[in-house]
Amino acid sequence: MNTTAIKQNYEEIQHKVAAACERAGRAPEDVKVIAVSKTVGLTEIEQAIAAGIQRFAENRTSLFKERSVTFPQQEWHFIGAIQTNKIKDFVGRATLVHSVASEHVLRAIDKRMAAQAAQATQAGQNAQAAQATQAGQSTQTAQAAQELLRRQPVLIEVNVSGEESKDGIAPSELESLLTIAATLDYIEVKGLMTMAPISHETVIRATFKALRELRDAYASQFKKAENIDLTELSMGMTDDYEIAVEEGATVLRIGRAFWV
Numbered sequence: 001m002n003t004t005a006i007k008q009n010y011e012e013i014q015h016k017v018a019a020a021c022e023r024a025g026r027a028p029e030d031v032k033v034i035a036v037s038k039t040v041g042l043t044e045i046e047q048a049i050a051a052g053i054q055r056f057a058e059n060r061t062s063l064f065k066e067r068s069v070t071f072p073q074q075e076w077h078f079i080g081a082i083q084t085n086k087i088k089d090f091v092g093r094a095t096l097v098h099s100v101a102s103e104h105v106l107r108a109i110d111k112r113m114a115a116q117a118a119q120a121t122q123a124g125q126n127a128q129a130a131q132a133t134q135a136g137q138s139t140q141t142a143q144a145a146q147e148l149l150r151r152q153p154v155l156i157e158v159n160v161s162g163e164e165s166k167d168g169i170a171p172s173e174l175e176s177l178l179t180i181a182a183t184l185d186y187i188e189v190k191g192l193m194t195m196a197p198i199s200h201e202t203v204i205r206a207t208f209k210a211l212r213e214l215r216d217a218y219a220s221q222f223k224k225a226e227n228i229d230l231t232e233l234s235m236g237m238t239d240d241y242e243i244a245v246e247e248g249a250t251v252l253r254i255g256r257a258f259w260v
Contacts, residue, residue: 056076076090079253092150160194205246235247
């Protein structure tokens with residue numbers, strides 16, 4: 001694998017996304033392509049960045065932490081099953097957490113973000129005390145306020161297909177979880193995520209359509225909630241992303257197609 005090969009793969013993905021958007025009457029710029037880099041090393045990520053890829057995703061906290069620190073200028077998404085004792089490795093760092101699937105996890109992320117905000121505020125206050133100039137004080141105050149107001153963007157993972165092997169809440173539980181999310185200070189729900197079953201195209205399409213319909217229904221219901229903005233649909237991987245685009249995906253999680 002080299003930069004040229006990755007760039008060619010990226011261009012092929014972009015071409016297929018654009019064609020799917022045209023079939024669906026959508027704009028290609030409304031679809032974000034994320035390179036799932038869990039199967040490759042740092043060299044391949046460097047090559048991908050050189051090829052123009054700026055969005056990456058990891059499903060293991062250890063890799064997420066290492067790579068988001070190594071390449072801090074890129075977007076890093078967390079897409080794996082969440083263990084609350086490891087959220088410190090990605091909360092506050094992830095551009096988007098795709099895989100929130102319980103009230104327990106939702107509250108754990110909120111609690112961690114609250115602690116980080118408190119630490120940032122204290123650090124800002126300490127810096128203010130040490131500053132001799134009014135300009136310095138104003139800068140530190142603004143920085144502390146910015147950290148205090150920061151929320152972690154997340155998606156709610158929904159097990160639309162009902163497969164026991166897949167994570168995610170049942171569609172019937174979504175309203176309750178969104179209601180809880182609306183009460184939290186350091187969470188911002190940006191949309192929904194799902195995985196389609198390995199099945200016939202009609203089943204895959206029905207899964208993606210069902211997630212879009214859920215999103216549309218609850219976007220209207222929760223439109224007045226300050227921290228809920230159900231605009232994103234994270235659905236579609238290497239084998240089914242064109243169908244996902246046709247059914248309204250805004251975020252594609254693509255791994256193998258980048259690295260073959």
